Amino acid sequence: MPDNQTTIADLRARVEAFVAERDWARFHSPKNLSMAIAIEAAELMEHFQWLTIEESRELVEEEKARGQVVDELADVLIYCFSLANALHIDLSEAIGRKLAHNARKYPADQYRGRFFRSPTHPAPSGKAPEP
Numbered sequence: 001m002p003d004n005q006t007t008i009a010d011l012r013a014r015v016e017a018f019v020a021e022r023d024w025a026r027f028h029s030p031k032n033l034s035m036a037i038a039i040e041a042a043e044l045m046e047h048f049q050w051l052t053i054e055e056s057r058e059l060v061e062e063e064k065a066r067g068q069v070v071d072e073l074a075d076v077l078i079y080c081f082s083l084a085n086a087l088h089i090d091l092s093e094a095i096g097r098k099l100a101h102n103a104r105k106y107p108a109d110q111y112r113g114r115f116f117r118s119p120t121h122p123a124p125s126g127k128a129p130e131p
Helices: 008-021 030-046 053-059 063-087 091-105
Strands: none
Touching: 008 063, 008 091, 030 063, 053 063, 063 091
């Protein structure tokens, strides 16, 4: 199902059913799931390790590499949904709250085109790397 026809609740239910069919919920502690997220994220990063920004963009234009990246991203998201399910976290509320927090912390008029954390801790050049 494409994104524009699938809700977060749909995805969470599909992940929950997959886990239940295999009786894996008993292994889905916050520790195990957070570690699984980190491991899968590392596997995703592996595809781009040592590449330049341009090379990383070119890599995902190759069908085989793109498929592998998509699979690793899906693994990360599946474990994220599993953790949200295990902890009964409302993802829409959590994301909305975090975006509102970040909007206050990083006002667009002050941070547009910048990647440093704050005016007192700028990156060496003070500018974002070229896209």
